[in-house]
Amino acid sequence: GIQVEQSPPDLILQEGANSTLRCNFSDSVNNLQWFHQNPWGQLINLFYIPSGTKQNGRLSATTVATERYSLLYISSSQTTDSGVYFCAVIGKANSKLTFGKGITLSVRP
Amino acid sequence: EAGVAQSPRYKIIEKRQSVAFWCNPISGHATLYWYQQILGQGPKLLIQFQNNGVVDDSQLPKDRFSAERLKGVDSTLKIQPAKLEDSAVYLCASSPPGQGVNRETQYFGPGTRLLVL
Numbered sequence: 001g002i003q004v005e006q007s008p009p010d011l012i013l014q015e016g017a018n019s020t021l022r023c024n025f026s027d028s029v030n031n032l033q034w035f036h037q038n039p040w041g042q043l044i045n046l047f048y049i050p051s052g053t054k055q056n057g058r059l060s061a062t063t064v065a066t067e068r069y070s071l072l073y074i075s076s077s078q079t080t081d082s083g084v085y086f087c088a089v090i091g092k093a094n095s096k097l098t099f100g101k102g103i104t105l106s107v108r109p
Numbered sequence: 110e111a112g113v114a115q116s117p118r119y120k121i122i123e124k125r126q127s128v129a130f131w132c133n134p135i136s137g138h139a140t141l142y143w144y145q146q147i148l149g150q151g152p153k154l155l156i157q158f159q160n161n162g163v164v165d166d167s168q169l170p171k172d173r174f175s176a177e178r179l180k181g182v183d184s185t186l187k188i189q190p191a192k193l194e195d196s197a198v199y200l201c202a203s204s205p206p207g208q209g210v211n212r213e214t215q216y217f218g219p220g221t222r223l224l225v226l
Contacts, residue, residue, distance in 0.1 A: 004151075031212050041198055043152070043217035050212070086151055090212075095165060097142075097215060099151025 002027045002091035004100035012106045013077050021072040021103050023087030031090035031097065032063055034072050038083045046072070046085075077107045111135065113218030115201050121224045127189035130221045134182065134203030140164075140213060143176055143186050144200040146220070152200055158184065191225045198222050 003026040013019055025032075034046040047054050051065040058077075063070040074081055084102040091098070114133040122128050134141050139160050144152035155174065157164040161181040169176070173192070178184040188195055198220040204213035 030209075033214065035217075041220050041222070043200065043202075043220075045214065045216060048214045088151070096154045096157075096168075099153070101149075102151055 001094055001096075002029070002089060002098050004087055004089055004098055006085075006087055006100035006103050008103060009101070010104045010106075012108065015077060015079060015107055015109050017077050017107075018073070018075045019077060019105070021074070021085050021087075021105075023070040023072070023089075023100060025068050025070075025087075025089050025091075027068070028092045029065065029068075029089045030092055032070055033088050033097070034061055034070070035086045035088065036081075036083050037086060037102070043086070074105075077105075079107045079109055081105060082107045113201055113203055113216055115199075115218040115221055117221055118219065119222045119224075121226065122191055123226050124193055125190040127187065128191055128223065129185050129187045130199050130201075130223075132184045132186070132201030132218060134184075134201070135205070135216055137205060138203035138216075139181070139206045140204045141178055141184050142202040142204075142215060143184070144202065144217075146198040146200055148197070155186070188223075191223075193225050196223055196225045 005024045032050045036044045047061040053062045058075045060073045086102045088099040141158045143155045146152040155169045156166040158178045176186045200220045201218045202215040
């Protein structure tokens with residue numbers, strides 16, 4: 001099946017800093033979503049972005065489908081941004097949403 | 110718009126007991142998913158329903174897990190008998206129609222944390 005790798009596995013930031021989270025995938029995709037799992041376990045949709053660039057406030061994402069990667073940018077980070085960020089994809093050859101292992105972000109005040 | 114609802118939020122049982130989880134998807138969402146998330150890992154799909162029919166249950170351990178969505182809305186996931194390795198968060202998700210096959214945006218509920226002792 002399709003492989004999803006996220007990096008770095010852990011990230012510690014000072015409040016106000018910017019960061020870039022990366023997701024590499026091993027095959028062409030029909031679907032790519034970024035999620036934020038907050039400390040209470042809730043998975044929150046950030047972006048549906050199988051290709052192109054989107055922005056939502058301090059967050060933006062870019063997927064370069066031909067090179068099989070996606071980037072999530074967080075600007076002016078806040079303590080509420082802490083949690084685990086997951087990239088999940090559905091490959092063209094299958095139908096399951098496959099998650100990466102996640103990136104644990106800690107934003108310190 | 111109300112999100113995906115799940116209950117209970119927490120459950121502690123002993124091994125070999127049975128347990129059931131309930132999910133109510135977002136209104137109008139035809140597709141419903143159950144995922145298992147073990148600590149430190151990403152969620153893994155257990156079963157996918159389209160209305161009240163099963164689309165994919167290839168990763169559901171059918172000797173102990175069962176799921177149903179009788180009227181195409183609410184769903185229940187059951188484990189009987191539970192094993193220690195079933196300790197995990199069980200997440201329900203739903204997606205709206207009309208976005209294209211495998212292109213649907215999935216929206217997740219708060220999950221049920223299960224601890225098997």
